[in-house]
Amino acid sequence: MKDIIVVGAGPGGLTAAIELKKLEPKNNIIILEKSSEVGGHLVSGAILQRNEYYEYISKYSLKYNTVITNENIWRLTKNSYYNLTRFVPDEYRNKRNILIDIGEVCKALALEATRIGVKICTCCAVDGFLNYKDSIVGLTLAGGNKIKSDHVIVAEGACGTLTEKIFKHYNIKINKRYALGIREERRYEINKLTSNNVGSIYHTIGWPSDDNSNGGFVYCYKDKVVIGYVTYLDYSNCYINPYNEFERFKSHPKISELIKGTVKTKYSAKIIAINDMRNPTVACFHGCSIIGCAFGLLDSMKLKGLHNAIISGKMVAEKYITTTTKMVTNIIDYLTDIDLINNLKISNQTSTIFQKYGAVVAFIYKKINKIILSCLLNFKFKNKWFNYNKKPPRDWNVKDNRDDSLMFSDINYGPDSHISVMDEMKHKIYDLKLNNKMSSRFCPAGVFRWEKQFKHYVFKINHTNCLQCKACLVKTAEKTIDWNVCKNGDGPNFITENYK
Ligand SMILES: Cc1cc2nc3c(=O)[nH]c(=O)nc-3n(C[C@H](O)[C@H](O)[C@H](O)COP(=O)(O)OP(=O)(O)OC[C@H]3O[C@@H](n4cnc5c(N)ncnc54)[C@H](O)[C@@H]3O)c2cc1C
Ligand code: SF4
Numbered sequence: 001m002k003d004i005i006v007v008g009a010g011p012g013g014l015t016a017a018i019e020l021k022k023l024e025p026k027n028n029i030i031i032l033e034k035s036s037e038v039g040g041h042l043v044s045g046a047i048l049q050r051n052e053y054y055e056y057i058s059k060y061s062l063k064y065n066t067v068i069t070n071e072n073i074w075r076l077t078k079n080s081y082y083n084l085t086r087f088v089p090d091e092y093r094n095k096r097n098i099l100i101d102i103g104e105v106c107k108a109l110a111l112e113a114t115r116i117g118v119k120i121c122t123c124c125a126v127d128g129f130l131n132y133k134d135s136i137v138g139l140t141l142a143g144g145n146k147i148k149s150d151h152v153i154v155a156e157g158a159c160g161t162l163t164e165k166i167f168k169h170y171n172i173k174i175n176k177r178y179a180l181g182i183r184e185e186r187r188y189e190i191n192k193l194t195s196n197n198v199g200s201i202y203h204t205i206g207w208p209s210d211d212n213s214n215g216g217f218v219y220c221y222k223d224k225v226v227i228g229y230v231t232y233l234d235y236s237n238c239y240i241n242p243y244n245e246f247e248r249f250k251s252h253p254k255i256s257e258l259i260k261g262t263v264k265t266k267y268s269a270k271i272i273a274i275n276d277m278r279n280p281t282v283a284c285f286h287g288c289s290i291i292g293c294a295f296g297l298l299d300s301m302k303l304k305g306l307h308n309a310i311i312s313g314k315m316v317a318e319k320y321i322t323t324t325t326k327m328v329t330n331i332i333d334y335l336t337d338i339d340l341i342n343n344l345k346i347s348n349q350t351s352t353i354f355q356k357y358g359a360v361v362a363f364i365y366k367k368i369n370k371i372i373l374s375c376l377l378n379f380k381f382k383n384k385w386f387n388y389n390k391k392p393p394r395d396w397n398v399k400d401n402r403d404d405s406l407m408f409s410d411i412n413y414g415p416d417s418h419i420s421v422m423d424e425m426k427h428k429i430y431d432l433k434l435n436n437k438m439s440s441r442f443c444p445a446g447v448f449r450w451e452k453q454f455k456h457y458v459f460k461i462n463h464t465n466c467l468q469c470k471a472c473l474v475k476t477a478e479k480t481i482d483w484n485v486c487k488n489g490d491g492p493n494f495i496t497e498n499y500k
Contacts, residue, residue: 002027002150004320005139007126007162009033010042011102012292012309013155014109015056017118019317029118031110032141034125036412036489038110039103041468043183043270043494045219045226046102047201049307053098056310060108064101064221069199071095074254076207076216081254092301094201099219102306103495123489126162131169135286142487152288153316155309158273159470161485163294170285176296178474179213179272179303182246182444183228184405185496186262198222202258208248211235216249218258225262227255230272230303233442233475241441242471243405244398251398267405268494269444269469274300289316402446406465409445410493417463418484419447419472424459430477432457442475467492 004020006013009031017029035041047068048057058065073088074081110120130138130146138148139162154163159178167174202218209215213232218225229246249255275296284290291297292309299305421427431439432450439448445465450457468491472481 003148004029004151004153005147005149006031006153006155007139008154008156008160008292008294009035009038009106009110009120009122010155010157010292010309011106011109011306012157012294012313013153014038014106014113015310015313016153016155016291016317017313018109018113018116019314020320021113021116021118023317023321025117029113031113031118031120032124032126032139033120033122034142034485034489035491036123036493037495038120038122039106039495040122040489040493041491042102042106043181043268043469044102044306045183045217045228045304046100046105046306047094047219047304048098048100048105049304050097052307052310053100056314057098057100057105057108060105060112062100062104062108064099064104066099066199066221068094068097068099068201070197070201072200072202074202074204074206076204076249076252076254078207079253081204081206094302099199099201099221101221101496107495123487125485125487126156127485128165129162129169129288136166136288142485149287151320153313154288154290154294155292155313157293158271158296159473160294163290166285166288166290174296175276177274177276177300178233178471179230179274180233180242180269180442180444180469180471180475181228181230181272181303182242182269183226183267184246184264184408185266186225186227186259187265188223188225188262197258202255204249204255207252208245214245216246216255218255220258224265225259227259233271233471238435238438239441241400243402243444243446244400244441247398247401264405264408266494266496267408268492269467269471271470271474272298272303272305274298284316289320291316400446402444403465406445406467409467411464411467411491412493413464413466413486413490414488417461418486418490419461419463419466420482421459421461422480422482426478427459427476427480428457430480432459435477439472439476439481442471444469444471448472 004027006017006029013031017031020027021029071085071094072083073085075084114120125142126139127142128140129136129152130140136152138146139152140146154160154166156162197220200220203215205212205215211232214230216229218227227250229249231240231242231245250259273293273296291312293305297305297308297312299308431437437450440450445467447462447465449460449462451460470483473483
């Protein structure tokens, strides 16, 4: 009998736990989740690919499981748009995929997991690991408790605290690109309970951004609309404010038409990490494997990762049970068998061309040169941050509504701050002087402020606003902000649907 701990009750962690328990019921499987309830810290669009939906999810009776019938891909100009839908290769299309609610899906998976004997502990944030010689033999929790394990499956999503510590310990360097996704859920007003646009999805590039990578999405469910905007965090113009970009996106005439008659009911934000898969290093160590978005298994063209999280969860469970040494050797070898890694590599190359030369060139590349060029071109993500490009603001006349939006995030914190500045002098030079108070703009919750007191600026951190998106870990100049996981389930609660 083995004690296996899964860190994170997202789609990856829950699938791994369910598969492990089904394959070997004698094992003790425990899931540790930092949020106060399963799904509380999850943020996603959310479109799930049909294969994974029908294989793993369709058996649960869910409120949201709408088949996508109308897909639109637009390039926005300031007041109009070009419809690019028919130029986009099928691989990047979502028609017949399924619109789900990630919180509801994870609640259903959690109920199934507990039914078969998996133990789920919420309000349990993992802070670090215990090691003996070269093996990981347990975990430390925020608050100081220690817990021993035979194997740990790390499924804590992008920019995970534990993942980063493990990579640092084993000196693993992965080239990742980061983006910040800001998302709102909006309900139809009482007199108009259902939409006549159900099953429609809209993905956009172009305005308000002048970067080919950033873009927005609008997904239409039966009684709500989910709208979001993704800003890549390697932008060099320190005046960019991802929240304001989202507000400007919402104000576009075509987009505001889509959300007409709805009111905001939930506001959330989360970082997205994409592994460039150039040098897929080991994601498994002695006593531990890293799956899903913690390893960056996200399709960079579609920005979709739910299916890869689910697949990697299932794969790692099967590998663990069938390996006689009870030590998963290399998840990458295993995933390559099913072409997951190769597909991610090709998607990354197309996405690099997309950013450099635009959508049309990228889609032509994808269509006609799939095999030949993918061998010749081996692009690497270019992280272009901090070249101190001081462009004056463009036509950005948006009221900063971050405080109002936070009322829809159900945030709860104790008095102790989980955020601090590591080197105040360095922070002042890079954030205040060289980047003109950049941290006061990139945080979607407005946690950081520079306040003028007499002749000097003082840095203020309002930790009780934090959405736990983790953008500050990536975007603070010279990484001067220290962000720690919270105990007692502190933080936001993004759950909207309760699955029974
Ligand atoms: C705005 C946005 C829109 C997206 N839209 C889509 C989409 O439409 N389709 C799609 O396929 N993908 C989408 N994605 C990506 C998708 O959300 C992720 O790929 C997917 O959720 C990854 O699953 P995961 O299980 O690896 O991690 P996550 O879903 O991130 O789950 C990680 C879990 O671990 C918990 N956790 C984290 N750290 C700790 C810790 N230290 N201790 C304990 N628990 C911890 C978290 O609270 C969370 O519950 C989107 C992402 C964003 C941000
Ligand atoms: S403080 Fe950091 S983690 Fe919290 S909302 Fe702001 S950027 Fe996100």
